Amino acid sequence: MAEQFVKEDRYIRNFKTLSHDEQNILEKATVSIIGLGGLGGTVTEMLARTGVGNLRLVDGDIFETSNLNRQLLSEEHLIGSPKADAAKKRVIAVNSSVHVDAHHKYADESNLFDIIKGSDLVVDCLDTIDSRFVLQKSASKAGIPVVSGAIAGVSGQVTVIFPEDQGFELIYGKKAIEQSRGVETQTGNISYCALFIAALQSSECLKVLLNRGDILRNKLLIADLWSNSFEVMDLI
């Protein structure tokens, strides 16, 4: 679809924080968002609005009633519909200048490399620990950095993993099958925490794409909203 709005007008509120050159870098960038639930749906919206020009959106899931408490893209009439389709429609609705490839399929070892190759960045918005290890392996093979977020209740964490980094092993230990789920099975997930952690992920995405600011590489930002704890920990 042709750009309906003049770029200068669309991004005018960006330009006192981002330079025109930086906005152009974002416009040329390709970001793959893996998982389009509480985190991924919000990251999609934020990156589209900020002006990331090419988004690959991947999730094989459909919306369920239990998603409505937190997943920005879920709407009552979309229960039973693919999350990837809703994400694509949302991006087109808020920024039709963004090129979107939506994949209504679960990302796994057999397809991840092909889906993400050629991206500048991958965003890990998955909901199991073992699938995160699979994603890191594929991204490392493809030479692409990963911005990862995870949530449980009103707590969450964000980190950035470059291809040569140890990554999730520093956070979860050696990959083990019994690690598939974290404590989110006991806590559930609350909307404002999902959106908060997604916002931090979006911020890391821009920093990596623009090579600007302090990036959470080999660091883990941990937030707990009951106690208002926000800490950046050194993983090595």
Next chain:
Amino acid sequence: MIKIDLKLFVTLSKFLPGEGESFQVDEGTSIGGLIENLSIPSAQVKLIFVNGKKVASDYRLQQGDRVGLFPPVGGG
């Protein structure tokens, strides 16, 4: 005895003793010993941070340490 600041995150918070953040332990206590003293199942502790750095469970606690214990978090 030495004093530490102890923070237990997410599902571990239920193991926090009454003293809360300012907590006394015997000198020479390891993090592993602290976890045992608090009756926290060790498998539930995925990350241990002292003064903002990741450490192993054999780390010996020192006066004034800021200790954070974190369970595995994987939701999206």
